Amino acid sequence: MRGFEFEQASDIQQAINRHGSSDALIAGGTTLLDLVKLDVMRPEKVVDVTHLPLRQVESLADGRLKVGALVSNADLARHDSVLRDYPIVSEALLAGASTGLRNMATTAGNVMQRTRCPYFRDPDMPCNKREPGSGCSAIEGINRNHAVLGTSDKCIATHPSDMCVGMVAAGATVVVEGPQGVREIPFEEYHLLPGETPEQEHDLMAGELITHVILDPPRGGGQSYLKLRDRSSYEFALASCAAIVNLDGDTITEARVAMGGVATKPWRATPAEEALKGQPATRETFERAAEAVMQDAVAYSHNGYKITLGKQAVARALRDAANRARA
Numbered sequence: 134m135r136g137f138e139f140e141q142a143s144d145i146q147q148a149i150n151r152h153g154s155s156d157a158l159i160a161g162g163t164t165l166l167d168l169v170k171l172d173v174m175r176p177e178k179v180v181d182v183t184h185l186p187l188r189q190v191e192s193l194a195d196g197r198l199k200v201g202a203l204v205s206n207a208d209l210a211r212h213d214s215v216l217r218d219y220p221i222v223s224e225a226l227l228a229g230a231s232t233g234l235r236n237m238a239t240t241a242g243n244v245m246q247r248t249r250c251p252y253f254r255d256p257d258m259p260c261n262k263r264e265p266g267s268g269c270s271a272i273e274g275i276n277r278n279h280a281v282l283g284t285s286d287k288c289i290a291t292h293p294s295d296m297c298v299g300m301v302a303a304g305a306t307v308v309v310e311g312p313q314g315v316r317e318i319p320f321e322e323y324h325l326l327p328g329e330t331p332e333q334e335h336d337l338m339a340g341e342l343i344t345h346v347i348l349d350p351p352r353g354g355g356q357s358y359l360k361l362r363d364r365s366s367y368e369f370a371l372a373s374c375a376a377i378v379n380l381d382g383d384t385i386t387e388a389r390v391a392m393g394g395v396a397t398k399p400w401r402a403t404p405a406e407e408a409l410k411g412q413p414a415t416r417e418t419f420e421r422a423a424e425a426v427m428q429d430a431v432a433y434s435h436n437g438y439k440i441t442l443g444k445q446a447v448a449r450a451l452r453d454a455a456n457r458a459r460a
């Protein structure tokens with residue numbers, strides 16, 4: 134492991150002033166320390182942000198919920214407002230990692246976590262995301278866990294977060310602060326597609342940090358997060374779906390659908406939402422919506438099964454959400 138300078142920031146301005154493009158912030162440390170030990174991330178300086186006043190969850194007058202960057206995944210999942218108004222976010226958080234990790238992991242750290250692509254995590258292997266221009270080992274290599282949506286010929290790695298999928302479905306805004314002031318970025322635009330530049334993973338500029346994530350006013354309806362994986366705990370998604378269904382009688386008035394495990398970023402499944410609106414809440418409708426979202430999927434040598442699995446995740450999450458809307 135390489136050495137690095139270490140500083141502690143006591144307020145947001147200090148955190149902004151003290152970190153440059155070759156530095157890293159540390160919150161819970163559950164991603165950063167692994168990647169520094171693996172020699173994948175090589176910060177010159179690590180700035181500890183854990184003393185910043187960003188641990189509050191606050192209801193805003195306009196009905197939104199403001200979540201501090203340092204609120205732990207465990208605290209957010211168990212927060213009364215989240216359990217009542219955003220069960221999909223709570224379920225997604227509780228489907229992730231383990232109890233110990235969720236106690237340490239923070240909201241901003243979760244948004245900023247890196248891919249679990251094994252080639253990215255092995256500095257001896259070519260990887261365009263870690264070393265731009267070096268090539269992608271996964272495209273011709275072992276790609277069973279890789280993405281089928283949003284890929285490019287430079288990178289096919291999945292975004293690993295569960296929480297982010299719940300937040301895309303619920304609707305949210307990422308608030309960042311930096312040398313140019315405060316910016317608000319719609320959650321689903323925050324993570325970037327790999328395109329030609331897979332090393333650019335998000336819309337965070339040098340010197341900026343995430344201060345909050347603000348959840349949209351509650352959408353009501355029935356909500357469900359379904360995560361399909363190789364084992365039932367302590368494992369990343371092969372395919373996941375966050376679904377919100379609003380019903381009038383048995384007709385779907387509005388639906389929000391997001392997916393994880395199958396895409397290069399937390400994936401808003403707009404074609405599925407369009408296929409659901411105004412339709413009866415039946416198994417046939419849910420299966421049509423699932424087909425719609427996966428119609429643009431591209432499989433590689435080992436991950437073709439994800440197209441089927443992704444459809445099943447969408448159809449089942451929608452069925453569960455509709456059942457909850459009826460209850």
Ligand SMILES: Cc1cc2nc3c(=O)[nH]c(=O)nc-3n(C[C@H](O)[C@H](O)[C@H](O)COP(=O)(O)OP(=O)(O)OC[C@H]3O[C@@H](n4cnc5c(N)ncnc54)[C@H](O)[C@@H]3O)c2cc1C
Nearest residue numbers: 158160161162163164165229230239242243245294295343
């Ligand atoms: C064994 C294991 C299993 C896991 N399983 C799952 C899973 O099933 N589902 C899932 O979703 N996740 C899973 N995770 C990932 C886990 O959710 C993340 O490691 C965690 O959320 C990161 O939060 P952190 O506070 O520890 O981040 P840190 O490790 O402190 O930081 C992560 C990154 O975020 C940056 N950062 C931190 N705070 C800020 C800020 N305020 N603004 C800008 N950048 C910031 C850091 O510089 C770093 O690059 C797993 C992790 C491990 C180790």
Ligand code: SF4
Nearest residue numbers: 250260269288289290
């Ligand atoms: S899929 Fe992306 S992260 Fe994985 S080896 Fe290819 S470029 Fe690197």
